[in-house]
Amino acid sequence: MTIKPLTADQKDALQEVLNIAMGQAGDSLARILDAFVALSVPRIRIVEVANLGKTVVEMVGENIDVSAVRQAFYDDLRGEAIVIFGQAGCRDLADLMGYDTDIDADAEHELLLDVTNVLVGAILNGITETLGTELSFTAPSIMAERRPIDTIITPENLPWTHALLLEVNYSLENRAFKSHLLLLMAEDAIESLRKAVNDFMESI
Amino acid sequence: MAQPLDRAPLLNFIVDRLNVGVFVINKNHEIVLWNHFMQVHSNRKPEEVLGKNLFDAFPELPRTWLEKKIQSVFILKNFAFTSWEQRPFLFNFRHNRPVTGGVDSMRQDCTLIPVKEEDGAVNNVCITLLDVTDTSIYQNMMKDAMRRLDEASNRDGLTGIYNRRYLEQALSREFGRVKRYDGTLSLIMIDLDHFKRVNDQKGHLAGDEVIRRAAETLNHGVRDTDTLGRYGGEEFVVLLPQTKIDGALILAERLRGLIAAEPIMYNDDPIAVTISVGVAEMNADIASHEQLLQHADEALYESKKNGRNRVTSYRPIGS
Numbered sequence: 001m002t003i004k005p006l007t008a009d010q011k012d013a014l015q016e017v018l019n020i021a022m023g024q025a026g027d028s029l030a031r032i033l034d035a036f037v038a039l040s041v042p043r044i045r046i047v048e049v050a051n052l053g054k055t056v057v058e059m060v061g062e063n064i065d066v067s068a069v070r071q072a073f074y075d076d077l078r079g080e081a082i083v084i085f086g087q088a089g090c091r092d093l094a095d096l097m098g099y100d101t102d103i104d105a106d107a108e109h110e111l112l113l114d115v116t117n118v119l120v121g122a123i124l125n126g127i128t129e130t131l132g133t134e135l136s137f138t139a140p141s142i143m144a145e146r147r148p149i150d151t152i153i154t155p156e157n158l159p160w161t162h163a164l165l166l167e168v169n170y171s172l173e174n175r176a177f178k179s180h181l182l183l184l185m186a187e188d189a190i191e192s193l194r195k196a197v198n199d200f201m202e203s204i
Numbered sequence: 205m206a207q208p209l210d211r212a213p214l215l216n217f218i219v220d221r222l223n224v225g226v227f228v229i230n231k232n233h234e235i236v237l238w239n240h241f242m243q244v245h246s247n248r249k250p251e252e253v254l255g256k257n258l259f260d261a262f263p264e265l266p267r268t269w270l271e272k273k274i275q276s277v278f279i280l281k282n283f284a285f286t287s288w289e290q291r292p293f294l295f296n297f298r299h300n301r302p303v304t305g306g307v308d309s310m311r312q313d314c315t316l317i318p319v320k321e322e323d324g325a326v327n328n329v330c331i332t333l334l335d336v337t338d339t340s341i342y343q344n345m346m347k348d349a350m351r352r353l354d355e356a357s358n359r360d361g362l363t364g365i366y367n368r369r370y371l372e373q374a375l376s377r378e379f380g381r382v383k384r385y386d387g388t389l390s391l392i393m394i395d396l397d398h399f400k401r402v403n404d405q406k407g408h409l410a411g412d413e414v415i416r417r418a419a420e421t422l423n424h425g426v427r428d429t430d431t432l433g434r435y436g437g438e439e440f441v442v443l444l445p446q447t448k449i450d451g452a453l454i455l456a457e458r459l460r461g462l463i464a465a466e467p468i469m470y471n472d473d474p475i476a477v478t479i480s481v482g483v484a485e486m487n488a489d490i491a492s493h494e495q496l497l498q499h500a501d502e503a504l505y506e507s508k509k510n511g512r513n514r515v516t517s518y519r520p521i522g523s
Contacts, residue, residue: 028279028280031279032272032275032276032279032280063384063385097269097272098268098269098271098272098273099268099269100268106289106290106291107290109289109290110286110287110290110291113285113287113290114273114284117276117282117283117284117285118276118280118284121276121280121282121283121284122280122282125280125281125282136283137282137283139285139287139313139315140285141287148380148384
């Protein structure tokens with residue numbers, strides 16, 4: 001399947017939607033965590049699935065171990081969000097998310113799941129509110145734990161050839177925590193997003 | 205023709221009688237709905253809990269964490285989840301498998317749902333609580349079976365120590381780690397001396413016993429962080445993560461001494477056993493884990509050539 005690239009107008013509009021969404025997401029996160037969350041300007045691109053693993057390594061950095069959590073979303077938009085966590089800053093997050101001082105392996109898993117749910121929810125709700133679409137979520141689940149970054153995504157297991165990749169980086173002010181959020185929408189979902197963006201452009 | 209139903213009482217009935225815990229709290233965490241499932245399992249009637257603060261009614265709940273979670277649902281107007289795999293339960297309820305269960309309390313998956321008003325505002329959060337005790341029991345059984353299967357496929361049948369397959373996996377993993385993060389890695393290769401003679405003179409059962417007992421002695425001799433496995437017939441390999449050649453040589457010498465110290469008894473017949481040992485350490489020039497094995501093997505060959513029952517450290521040819 002070939003994918004029509006987003007037109008310059010569509011890309012601009014989507015970038016604008018994302019910028020608004022990031023503002024809302026940052027505000028929500030700050031209220032939940034009582035801490036300032038710095039969000040990067042989101043990058044959007046269409047990637048070939050064969051290059052996805054390499055793209056992720058380029059984004060996050062080479063030769064590091066990471067943990068990753070995935071969460072699916074469906075309804076008007078359909079896709080998967082993946083949040084990649086480095087090893088630093090887990091302790092910081094535990095404080096902010098209301099965990100006790102000593103966290104065991106299960107609590108750490110739950111913490112990553114909780115944080116993912118909040119990060120993904122904040123971003124996607126920002127997007128859907130701006131676009132006027134509806135979304136539902138599945139429960140997040142652990143994809144990988146302390147594994148080399150280049151083993152996280154194995155394209156041979158993916159049934160599609162192109163995906164829309166949206167990348168946002170998060171960090172907490174004065175804390176070590178950093179994470180990367182990827183939203184991946186497969187071919188058919190890109191068309192739904194294109195339609196939503198077109199509707200949005202007409203409405204403004 | 206079916207009569208059109210009045211939806212509201214029907215929905216009320218279903219929510220109440222659903223085999224799922226359903227309750228709703230408002231922004232002050234006061235309980236505003238409490239279904240039959242919650243009533244039965246908590247042994248608290250709706251009239252006892254409605255209007256009460258959730259955390260006053262159930263002080264055993266993990267308050268700080270749950271408040272944060274509920275707050276995130278109000279702020280983000282978004283679902284939130286808990287899974288039994290990380291947090292076995294929210295409410296400590298009994299389950300319906302008191303005899304066959306093997307777990308102490310009901311395992312629960314919970315979903316927190318923002319209750320959206322027509323104008324989009326969220327003033328209440330609905331929490332559903334799914335009894336997943338059965339699933340958890342089956343999953344634990346499956347995990348246990350997988351673990352045993354995995355364990356069995358990594359072990360050598362005769363000696364119970366790791367097999368060649370596992371050794372190669374572990375070596376490749378360690379090798380990758382050292383390449384990525386620096387650090388080091390040493391390898392010890394061991395061969396029983398004149399093993400063919402034991403087999404020929406005492407029979408294969410004696411040979412098996414010698415291999416089994418030698419593996420046992422080696423297993424006692426290595427450190428917890430080392431990986432010992434049977435590499436081939438009478439050949440063993442020890443993987444020593446984060447160990448330089450000096451440390452590896454000390455360990456190799458200890459293993460040699462342990463084996464040589466006592467003959468192995470077979471049907472009251474003492475069989476004297478010694479080992480030849482080769483030791484190699486990882487360095488930047490080594491491109492693959494096979495090459496590291498090759499180095500240890502070459503050093504082992506030197507030990508054999510120089511009279512057996514000895515330890516040799518790998519030296520590049522010409523040095």
